[in-house]
Amino acid sequence: MFDTIRDSNPDRMSSPPLPPPAAPIRTGERAAIFPHLSLNEIYRLNETQVLKGSTSHPMDIVLDGKADHVVYIFVLDGVIERHNTRLHLASIIPDGGAGAVINGPATLLKLSKGCRWLAFQIPLSVLRNHFGLWSGQFCFHEPRFATVADFRRHAVSSLYRTINFLLLRKREGEGSPLANSYEQLLIAQLYASAPHNLCLGDRSARQPCPKQLRRAEEFIRSNLYASITVDHIAGAAGCSTRTLQRIFRHFRDATPTQILSHYRIAEAHDLIIAGRARTVTDLASSLQFSNPARFAATYRDIYGQKPSIDIRAHLRTGAQRATTL
The missing domain is CATH 1.10.10.60 (Homeodomain-like)
Known part of the structure; x- marks a missing residue:
């Protein structure tokens, strides 16, 4: 998904020293669709993944343009800028905010110095099938998730807490015999709490x-x-x-x-x-x-x-x- 990484020269912002993790974290892991991005942690489920990353310096990430995955990101420190280089549009996921990114053509992410984030990555086809089933109407279009300014005070905090729980289980060396159940829970929490355009909630959604x-x-x-x-x-x-x-x-x-x-x-x-x-x-x-x-x-x-x-x-x-x- 992330095809090329370029360092940015100017420091966009600084952040306070990060607290030590509760348990050792293996660094340098890489997700299959993030071949050039070194991550702190990956929790692989069946068709989805939970990711954790951080940057020590400003970083530009060029996405691969396949438009086949959605990544819902929680920014813990710093700022993530989303740019469409074709349409010359930009938006920001602020410190403490949350938002979605699709690995579409001409998409560029800019991560600030000291940026820390958690994310839930899901194939677009899986998301569309689940959302369509639960909403009672077929979902044609790519999802457009509204940016959440403060995820800790928003209903999407339930998704954030589940992601944290799964990463804690990984650090403690626990396996994932309930991977399918956790995956269904994460997708359901994303559907229920994150504002998106796929499902309009017609009468069939309530039956x-x-x-x-x-x-x-x-x-x-x-x-x-x-x-x-x-x-x-x-x-x-x-x-x-x-x-x-x-x-x-x-x-x-x-x-x-x-x-x-x-x-x-x-x-x-x-x-x-x-x-x-x-x-x-x-x-x-x-x-x-x-x-x-x-x-x-x-x-x-x-x-x-x-x-x-x-x-x-x-x-x-x-x-x-x-x-x-």
Whole structure:
């Protein structure tokens, strides 16, 4: 995720001496998607990670541009600046604040001298699936989390406390037999407490989802590349086609076919930003869209850009990264 690191000359700010940790901390660990960033600690769960880092001098971090992970950061000391070098936009996560970063193209982070932070890292696809299931509506768009000025006085403090608890367990040498449970808890705390744009809280969010709906959507997510019909989905859900249609209309305000199309469009977007798509025609065909033009129009309606333009942009970005390595 963090592809290049550059030292910044001017000192942006100073901080008081850091207190000694309660137990020895191994330094120099590296997360797989942070190949050039030395971290203080990493707690690996199943699909997510808890991270802890600090800087002794100002540091610029260029992200890899894959746009496939979200990192929710708590700043304990110092300041983290988020810059979009393409749009010339900047924002700050202040001392004591919290906010999210996506490893998108043209994203640059500036860490001040003496900056200390904790973070929860989650794949964008995992976050989107969980948030969509819990909210009662499918999540197409990338999440936009509002910056929290004082996380200790905010509901997101529950996520911070769980992260601290997991790092304490790691220092004490405890294993992670409950890794899946802790991971679910962290995602749920992020969903419940951090303001974001993915879920609007409609009527379905306040009602428990029936098991037929959960089974149907699990079947859909597992068969994005297969040729399936509403009858197949109803069979996997354990109900009649008419009942399935009624459940989706009530809880998703859409038909099963529309939801299947939405999931496939989101999968296409993930393939494009990962640099794994070459042409619109091949991408549409692999995801069972018989009409590439209709696929392209639906993609543009959701993501605001033609898929052909996004494909060229991400292939060019991938080629540039390969050239610099």
